Amino acid sequence: MTEKCVFDVPQSVIDRATHYCPGCQHGTIHRLVGEVLDEMKLREDTLLVSSIGCSVFLYNYLDVDAVEAPHGRAPAVATGVKRARPDNFVFTYQGDGDLASIGLAEIVHAANRGERLSVVFVNNTVYGMTGGQMAPTTMVGQKTTTCPSGRCPESQGLPIRMSEIIAQLGGVAYCARVAVNTVKNLGQAKKALRRAFEVQATGQGFGFVEFLATCPTNWRMTPVQANERIAAELIPYFPLGVFKDAPKEECA
Amino acid sequence: MAERIFIKGNEAIAHGALAAGCVCYFGYPITPQNDIPEFMSTAICEAGGQFVQAESEIGAVNMLLGAAAAGKRAMTSSSSPGMSLKQEAISYMAGSELPGVIVNMNRGGPGLGDIGPSQGDYFQAVKGGGHGDYRTLVLAPATCQEAYDLTIAAFDLAFAYKNPVLILGDAILGQMKEPVTAWKPEARSADEAASWRLSGAKGRPKRLIKSLFLEDGALAGQNLRLKEKYERMKAEIRFESFQCEDAELVVVAFGSIGRIAKSAVRTLRAAGFKVGLFRPITLFPFPSEALAELARQGKRFLTIEHNLGQMVEDVRLSVLPHADSAFFGVMPGNLPMPDDFEQPIRDCLGG
Numbered sequence: 001m002t003e004k005c006v007f008d009v010p011q012s013v014i015d016r017a018t019h020y021c022p023g024c025q026h027g028t029i030h031r032l033v034g035e036v037l038d039e040m041k042l043r044e045d046t047l048l049v050s051s052i053g054c055s056v057f058l059y060n061y062l063d064v065d066a067v068e069a070p071h072g073r074a075p076a077v078a079t080g081v082k083r084a085r086p087d088n089f090v091f092t093y094q095g096d097g098d099l100a101s102i103g104l105a106e107i108v109h110a111a112n113r114g115e116r117l118s119v120v121f122v123n124n125t126v127y128g129m130t131g132g133q134m135a136p137t138t139m140v141g142q143k144t145t146t147c148p149s150g151r152c153p154e155s156q157g158l159p160i161r162m163s164e165i166i167a168q169l170g171g172v173a174y175c176a177r178v179a180v181n182t183v184k185n186l187g188q189a190k191k192a193l194r195r196a197f198e199v200q201a202t203g204q205g206f207g208f209v210e211f212l213a214t215c216p217t218n219w220r221m222t223p224v225q226a227n228e229r230i231a232a233e234l235i236p237y238f239p240l241g242v243f244k245d246a247p248k249e250e251c252a
Numbered sequence: 253m254a255e256r257i258f259i260k261g262n263e264a265i266a267h268g269a270l271a272a273g274c275v276c277y278f279g280y281p282i283t284p285q286n287d288i289p290e291f292m293s294t295a296i297c298e299a300g301g302q303f304v305q306a307e308s309e310i311g312a313v314n315m316l317l318g319a320a321a322a323g324k325r326a327m328t329s330s331s332s333p334g335m336s337l338k339q340e341a342i343s344y345m346a347g348s349e350l351p352g353v354i355v356n357m358n359r360g361g362p363g364l365g366d367i368g369p370s371q372g373d374y375f376q377a378v379k380g381g382g383h384g385d386y387r388t389l390v391l392a393p394a395t396c397q398e399a400y401d402l403t404i405a406a407f408d409l410a411f412a413y414k415n416p417v418l419i420l421g422d423a424i425l426g427q428m429k430e431p432v433t434a435w436k437p438e439a440r441s442a443d444e445a446a447s448w449r450l451s452g453a454k455g456r457p458k459r460l461i462k463s464l465f466l467e468d469g470a471l472a473g474q475n476l477r478l479k480e481k482y483e484r485m486k487a488e489i490r491f492e493s494f495q496c497e498d499a500e501l502v503v504v505a506f507g508s509i510g511r512i513a514k515s516a517v518r519t520l521r522a523a524g525f526k527v528g529l530f531r532p533i534t535l536f537p538f539p540s541e542a543l544a545e546l547a548r549q550g551k552r553f554l555t556i557e558h559n560l561g562q563m564v565e566d567v568r569l570s571v572l573p574h575a576d577s578a579f580f581g582v583m584p585g586n587l588p589m590p591d592d593f594e595q596p597i598r599d600c601l602g603g
Contacts, residue, residue, distance in 0.1 A: 043453070044452050044453055044454035044455075045452045045454070046452060046453075047321075047451075047452065049318070050462075056464065059460050059462070062458075063458050064452075064453055064458055065450040065451065065453050065458050065459045065460075066459075066460050066461070066462075067317075067318065067321040067460075067461040067462070068344075068460075068461065068462040068463060069314065069318075069344075070317075070340050070341055070344050071340075073314040073317075073341065076307075076311040076312075076314035076315050076318070077314045077315070077318035077321070078318060079304060079306075079311075079314075079315050079318060080276065080278065080314065080316060080317060080318025080319040080320075080321075080322070080326070081318035081319065081322050081450070082318075083276055083302040083315070083318075083319060084275070084302070084318065084322035084323075084324040084326065085322045085450075085451065088322075088451070105307050105308060105310075105311065106310075106311055106314070108307075109306075113304075
């Protein structure tokens, strides 16, 4: 009996071990990105804008051209890349500190201009690489190294819901929040990612997908506990779903 | 016949960029360089290129970084407070070895300062400006024609060295209008062939442009390679030497102040004083050897700047141990006249 391969590494993904901690979902999200690039036959046209934090090394795991952006500036760098090469497929991959804190201006304005870009936003509610400090998305009461008693809304504000902010901007064609904590959610996440990539490929506008993801190390949890936290704590505050799926708004 | 046009210094830079094949311009309004984004907002689009008014100076320079990574000729421009915001990305471009042209029409500082002319950004321009151990090529035009010519040169230099190139002008140059002979260099096609630029990994291994070097010894290797590059840039040193041959005193001044000082030198020459002018055009690399040669000939030096004394440090480093340099500074916000420089020069000449 001959063996038939039914599950392999996507062509866009380099077959090597990642540097991520056990239970971290960056690896899962990388794989989804690779699968969608393969299915849409985008690998050879893709220009990745890598950002800051744990995911800066995405360029070591995807077999695509890539440039590294300064802290938070990936949407501006991607704007320059896309304006210079409008026929290429351009996407950024950014964490919550990068996108929702230091790079808030860049993401809002790239989205509002309707740049033909795709943004993969990984929200794990904490600064991972720098050692577990508070992020703009850190949950109320969540303990981090810079809010050791737990995030306090009176002095630190409430967690920012980025998808809800991005969805209301005129240049945005697609905006969704997804999770990869269950098989069902994984399937939904891939569909959303594909749609976010499609709106760029068809010139409809800016595509944005927020992934809720685990950081077991900085959450001080086991991988299983971290995954359970997504359903128990994160999804109730950061609801999953498609917030916008419409072409870029035109001037009257 | 080359076209003759009557334009501002800011516009000369924009015209020069288009002649040099600039296809992407990213900017943000700040006085006194607004003529550049205003001109580009239509001209570069009509030429088939891209214009973006960014959300900030930070956004604009990072768009430049992106377009440079794609291998395209691109430019951003700003003025002093905006330049401070751009320094992070300029450091990244130097570290990633990306070509781009950045214009600073220097105004008064520190802080919000004023919108009048100044040369207070000399240190920031020539000593790196952002974090880390790096340099940018710095060109300092003194006339609208030179602004046009040096902008064309800036694009070639940026690609030749894979390094950011700064054009350091000021509010005087940016806002004055002069006739400029517009010429067009030969079309450059090398940009598309560059082996480093990102275009999609079709039929070749993927490419990566980065400034993060974590492996043991990797950053040391990169920084030493960059140092060698900065040494090679000495081949690009440019300066104007005016009546220095028999001069007892050499006035050293750059940009608009260099031009105003030249008028003072002319007047004093006519009155029989043995004075010359040395005007650095490349501020980095600095024309140290040419100044050292003048020092070895026994000449004395007076550095005139539109600040509290910045370039004078480089002049002193160049002429030591044979000579020192006196300093005369004009304060930001004032437009000095040639007459203002005559007495300081006479004082140095001893009457």
